[in-house]
Amino acid sequence: MPLLAQAATLSLTPGTATLAEGDTVTLAVRVESSDQQVNAVSARLSIPDNFSVVSLSKENSVINFWTTEPEYSNGEVSFEGVILNPGYQGAGRTALTMTLKAKSPGDGNVSFVSGSVLANDGNGSEVLKGMSGATLHVGVAATQIPPSTALPTSPQKAAPGQLFTISSPTFPDQTMWYATTTGTFVFGAPKNATATRILLDQSQNGEPSVTYSSPLSQKRVSALPEGISYLHVQYKENGSWGPVESYKIQIDLTPPLPFAVIFPKGASGFEPTPVIAFNATDTLSGIDHYTMQIDGKAPLDVSAEEAAKTFTLPAQSPGPHTIVVTAFDRAGNSTLGEAGFFVAGVSGIVINYLALGLLIALVLLGALFLGYLLWRRFKHLLIDVTKETGEAESVLHKSFTLLKKDIHSHADKLERAKKTRALTTEETDFLTQFEQELSEAEHIIEDKLEDIPAP
Structure with a gap:
């Protein structure tokens, strides 16, 4: 084995x-x-x-x-x-x-x-x-900074009367989605700032309520919730609270929902470029793109727009195949969809037609051989019949000749007896009729023999 x-x-x-x-x-x-x-x-x-x-x-x-x-x-x-x-x-x-x-x-x-x-x-x-x-x-x-405790950093001072800015090395783009719940935020405190108020909520117009007695220049926040949140920061200058600056944070930790890879025209057939369809759903950030991998080969990128319609696979070799489609949301979370399909080769059809052709050829050869045997049989039979007919004709001629000779012998005897005695009435009638009847019989036999076909 x-x-x-x-x-x-x-x-x-x-x-x-x-x-x-x-x-x-x-x-x-x-x-x-x-x-x-x-x-x-x-x-x-x-x-x-x-x-x-x-x-x-x-x-x-x-x-x-x-x-x-x-x-x-x-x-x-x-x-x-x-x-x-x-x-x-x-x-x-x-x-x-x-x-x-x-x-x-x-x-x-x-x-x-x-x-x-x-x-x-x-x-x-x-x-x-x-x-x-x-x-x-x-x-x-990461740990939350307790109230009235400043981070040990040197604050970046903003010019008097100017709004400060908020940035984040963890969430650098406010339009993007991220798959992490911990981040650092940096903001430049105004020159005369003496205190800070901060608030994290889901309202774009939230008012800071957590007060720190020092002007903070950055803050590290953990346990950020999924969805869209805002970090609101406000500084106290010259005894009064200044304007509020807000920073948008978009977090998605949940992968797309499970989805199926389907074959609208069937997962098995002779078509080397099967048509597939798939459509994943993500409730937070939405689907960004897909990758499609067949039999572990290099993945192919598919946009969300392309996936909204049916997708035709590249030509595949005959045999079983596995396709893995990975859906990515805008935060990079992913979900796999997998399916198997089978491409039937044309070799089976060729073999079937070849077998059919061989069968037909064998039947024709068998028919020809049978016809040949029948022809040989008929030929031998015809030869035998012709031979026997010839022999019968020869025997008939010989028999008739002997009969004719014998009758003539009897007639000669009657002619000789006629010279020495008177013939009876029957003998006289025989001599009168036998020549005519013998001639007629000879003609009839010749005609019948001519009806027999020549070989």
């Missing part, structure tokens, strides 16, 4: 992530098998000490039947499941999704302790060739 090439891998997506203490990260355990169908997956993963497991999700898993439910115990996540017939073959599907929370600063590795991927070959052959984990970097969490 030929050995199967080991062609499956287990991996974590994303492979790296940077987050702050208290933040969460979602990792997907992916199984990939490009060369053959697989029907069983199992793994044990080690979780670093500075992380806790928030949840384990089987949603959208390639596994249909769980022989061991996903669980977290003694610092390890483990699972085992079966993919029902015909199994799975493709560039990668999610087996399990796990959400982790950073408990303390530091680097941690989520690694595979063990893993297994079995081929759907009737023997359960092991085909796992590699496993890759994820590296997580955790920084110190």
Whole structure:
């Protein structure tokens, strides 16, 4: 029995992530098998000490039947499941999704302790060739500055009578969306500022209410909410509060909603350029673009406008294929949609027509051979009939000649007897009629023999 090439891998997506203490990260355990169908997956993963497991999700898993439910115990996540017939073959599907929370600063590795991927070959052959984990970097969490406490920075003074400006290295563009809840804001305090009021809310016209006894030049804020927020800043100058400056912040941490990749004209057929359709939805920032990857090859960018209509795939070779469409919202969050399709080759049709042609040729050859045999049979029969007819004709001629000779002999005897005695009436009648009747009989025989066709 030929050995199967080991062609499956287990991996974590994303492979790296940077987050702050208290933040969460979602990792997907992916199984990939490009060369053959697989029907069983199992793994044990080690979780670093500075992380806790928030949840384990089987949603959208390639596994249909769980022989061991996903669980977290003694610092390890483990699972085992079966993919029902015909199994799975493709560039990668999610087996399990796990959400982790950073408990303390530091680097941690989520690694595979063990893993297994079995081929759907009737023997359960092991085909796992590699496993890759994820590296997580955790920084110190940002803290809110308590009231009346200034940051230890040198404030950038604004000219008297001028409005100050607010900027943010974390959120540099107020029209953009971001996927982080912690940020730093910088603002230049007026020259004569003696106090600061700040407020973070969801109103564009909010009035600052949290007072600091010193003129702040920057502030680091954590636990920013999703959606659109505004940071309002106000300074006190010469005993009175000045104008309010506001800065817009747009945060989206939620990936697009799950979506399906469909084939309006069917997922299997002879068309090498199948038509697909997909349309993801994001309730906050909206869909920015998609990437489309077929069989693990280089991804193709697709705009949201292009995806609003049906999309024709590039020409594909005959056989099974897997397409992975990733929807990205304007904050960079993403959701995968995956589907399989099959392009039937023309070789099957050629083989069918060839088989039909061979069958017709065999039938014709058989008919010709049968006709040849019948012709030979008829020819031999005709030869035999002709031969027998000739023999019969010869025998008939000889017999008639002998009969004629015998009759003439009797007639001669009567003629000789006539010279010595008187003939009876019967003998006289015989001599009178036999010549005429014998001549007529000879003519009749000759005519009948002429009716027999010549060979």
